[in-house]
Amino acid sequence: MAFQFNNSGQQSAFEDNSKIPTVKQFQPQFLQKAIANQVRLNYQTIAVTQAINERGKKIPLAQLPVLTKGTTLVLDLGQYYVGHFRLQFTTAGSYPDAPALVNLRYCETQAELTCSAAYQGWLPEGWIQEETVKITDFPATFTAKDRTACRYLKLTVIATSEKYGLRLKKCDFRAQTAADFKLPEEKADKDLQLMRIDQLAQITLQNCMQGVFEDGPKRDRRLWLGDFRIQSLCASDLQTDFAIIKHCLYLFAGTQTSAGNIAADIFAYPRLVPDDLFMLDYNLLFVDTLANYYRATADRATLNELYPVAEKTIMFVADRAPSGEIPAWLVQTAFLDWLPDGIKIDRQAALQGVYLYALKQLRSLASTLEVDTVNITALIKQQEDLIKSKYYDASKRLFVSGPDKQASWWSQIWLTRADALGKDVSKQVLDTAIRTLKLDVFMTPYAYGELCLSLCEHGLKENALKLIRDYWGKMLADGAETSWEVFNPQKPNYSPYGVNSQLVLSHCHGWGSWPTYLLRHFLRD
Known part of the structure; x- marks a missing residue:
């Protein structure tokens, strides 16, 4: 079919059309x-060296406070890229007595950082670049399995126990493209x-x-x-x-x-x-x-x-x-x-x-x-x-x-x-x-x-x-x-x-x- x-x-829809031939055999x-x-x-690794806290302040990763339940951070790549995030976590406080849950929303634009997740539309929700990660053993390195397209990563701690918190030790992004051209630089006379x-x-x-x-x-x-x-x-x-x-x-x-x-x-x-x-x-x-x-x-x-x-x-x-x-x-x-x-x-x-x-x-x-x-x-x-x-x-x-x-x-x-x-x-x-x-x-x-x-x-x-x-x-x-x-x-x-x-x-x-x-x-x- x-x-x-x-x-x-917004009223768009797919419709059957039996008059259109389909592929029976490849060439x-x-x-x-x-x-x-x-x-x-072509690959390059983009190091993220600072985060933006809930008050909009930029803080070097090494100076971030302990991340506890409800903490939100924004990681900014500085430019739009396609590829995979890698995050390294350690803990502070007592030995972790329960897994941590961390929500990751990969955002193409700043507007997506504050968008409601209550999407109502006809495109499948599976296209939303968001996942919740369960981390059981520490120290932990999380590498996103799915390729993402974004500039920003919004990280929200959903759960830890009361006895420990998370530290974001390192973050980088492995960007990829098949393009072999360099982007133009701005020139004052143009x-x-x-x-x-x-x-x-x-x-x-x-x-x-x-x-x-x-x-x-x-x-x-x-x-x-x-x-x-x-x-x-x-x-x-x-x-x-x-x-x-x-x-x-x-x-x-x-x-x-x-x-x-x-x-x-x-x-x-x-x-x-x-x-x-x-x-x-x-x-x-x-x-x-x-x-x-x-x-x-x-x-x-x-x-x-x-x-x-x-x-x-x-x-x-x-x-x-x-x-x-x-x-x-x-x-x-x-x-x-x-x-x-x-x-x-x-x-x-x-x-x-x-x-x-x-x-x-x-x-x-x-x-x-x-x-x-x-x-x-x-x-x-x-x-x-x-x-x-x-x-x-x-x-x-x-x-x-x-x-x-x-x-x-x-x-x-x-x-x-x-x-x-x-x-x-x-x-x-x-x-x-x-x-x-x-x-x-x-x-x-x-x-x-x-x-x-x-x-x-x-x-x-x-x-x-x-x-x-x-x-x-x-x-x-x-x-x-x-x-x-x-x-x-x-x-x-x-x-x-x-x-x-x-x-x-x-x-x-x-x-x-x-x-x-x-x-x-x-x-x-």
Whole structure:
């Protein structure tokens, strides 16, 4: 059984879809290549030398008082990292006559330190980074079994006996990443806000680069095709080694169904399992990810091997849309972005745009390989004719969708990225949209960054730069050190996951890496 995702904000739900083929058999020739390009993680040990007590005072570990029942400390790594904490405890007072219980909450942000644990939402509570540790024998060294993603550790002593207390003797953190780039340093002669936005994007990317490009190292810890497309684009400017991108491309290729569709995401460890979730737009954009990889590397051998995979993802849609119009049941499998609560977005025009964009990327790759493009060109013309006749309102200078002729941002973004009616019309549409459509509908950096990219591609760089400052700049002002999964400047506390869901939100999310690519390619001084 396959699933689609109805992303309707806090009313979101997984839905069965028997029309979507699932993986019956892996493609071993591609998985062998994936294994050959597995990456090694880089490790460093971060020593924690001081703690913050309940009054906010910083105290060296060696000077900490004895920790008794009810004592709370905060350990600060100084920066966001992914890895494992190690804590060494001794005791003071009488010989321990009972085990100690210590609660550990691993926090990505300062706000999580004081969040209530009374989470009410539809995401499983198992994503909350919190555990209670029982320590029986002393001296004791506790190493967190689960990998955590955090900057802070909130330590609360739940229980000792009245005869003894705990001493925190030593604390360190073994951080890990597959990234091989160094973070940029601040320079006095540069735009400080943009430099910090760039740092935020790079720290995000660095921590999401583990065995694969994870969407978020706290949650969901897996390889999502939508995030991977953005992350690989950004990493191509920063990495000297492209193995991790190649590894992920071959994982998707190796798990493609015989019908041609690709899973929305992959569980890469502890064993390889393609998710039974399908998202139409993610499937179509595999070709874009491959095209970006080829442009960065000129790796013709990989392109030659994976071109048929990309072609099959497109033909999966073409075979089900003989008239050119994608059937409604297939459109409804698309993600597009976290959509705002209470607003029904008609997705049809946006998905026609994604389809056309993917077709053009495929034709470009086919031309590179000197593969016949007659069929692809015919499909492109079919789309352009359909879009011109049905999805463009010349009087409004906007793309529209559905019976109510809705002009949503998602339609403008994807039909301009596809240049459905040519670059001049795309620029006019974007100029009109910036002046007339509200930006408060964007709930995440995912589509927001796509809009910034389209603006840059069509000569509206000043508009893009303003959007980057307004969005990621506001995120910084609100305390972000890494790019958050969900953020709306007008509704900073919004979450699609339910009430009091701060502890399950991902505050380091791969699709927020956009600025590091945009700043380098389009917006340098």
